[in-house]
Amino acid sequence: MDPYLIYLLAVNAVAFLAFTIDFLLYMFADRELEDHHLLSLFAVAGGGVGMLLAFLLWDRRVVKDNVAWRFIAVLGIIVWALVTLCVYGVVRLDVRALLAPLDLALLAPVGIYVLTISAITFCVFVYDKWQAEHGGWRVREFVLLTLSLLGGAIGGLLAMHLVRHKTCVYYFS
Structure with missing residues (x-):
């Protein structure tokens, strides 16, 4: 074998x-x-x-x-x-x-997608932090993880460290 x-x-x-x-x-x-x-x-x-x-x-x-x-x-x-x-x-x-050498014209759509999904993920993490501080309805962790998995990991990491959100949860950090 x-x-x-x-x-x-x-x-x-x-x-x-x-x-x-x-x-x-x-x-x-x-x-x-x-x-x-x-x-x-x-x-x-x-x-x-x-x-x-x-x-x-x-x-x-x-x-x-x-x-x-x-x-x-x-x-x-x-x-x-x-x-x-x-x-x-x-x-x-x-x-x-x-x-x-990579052709930037071919990479542009991928870059735009990653920037867009990262911006969306960033906003959702910041919104969840705001909701956590003000006692509102929270975004499900499933949604946060899915957005990160779909390409928004950069935005999620930035939001985590800029607004100090989910930094103590071991599977986010």
């Missing part, structure tokens, strides 16, 4: 077990694993499928406290799917072509 495939199977199995243990500790011992930053690394290491499978089996409700885990898992799946496509030659990655 291919070593790359063995690695992905192993890391997903370990991710599934780690999140299952964390869920069981939470449900039956009323505590969780100490450091959730370590659990987030499973998505970086390629264990997003194992994470998502554990969520789907043990905790299907998506609420404020667990929505970031789903986003981290989905983001890991997307990145590792692209890596896998490159490893198996489905997608050819030509580094020289990527580093060649």
Whole structure:
């Protein structure tokens, strides 16, 4: 069997077990694993499928406290799917072509999209901060994370640091 495939199977199995243990500790011992930053690394290491499978089996409700885990898992799946496509030659990655001078006319629509979605994300984060300070209806974290995932991460990060919003929430910072 291919070593790359063995690695992905192993890391997903370990991710599934780690999140299952964390869920069981939470449900039956009323505590969780100490450091959730370590659990987030499973998505970086390629264990997003194992994470998502554990969520789907043990905790299907998506609420404020667990929505970031789903986003981290989905983001890991997307990145590792692209890596896998490159490893198996489905997608050819030509580094020289990527580093060649880029035609700005082709990049302009992408730049405009990123600037627009970042500006929208910035405004939504600032609005949520204002609502938080004045006791109004808050923007759901799902919306904030989705806007960031759709390309507004720059605007979200700027807003977080300029208005000091969501900087203590570990999965935003």
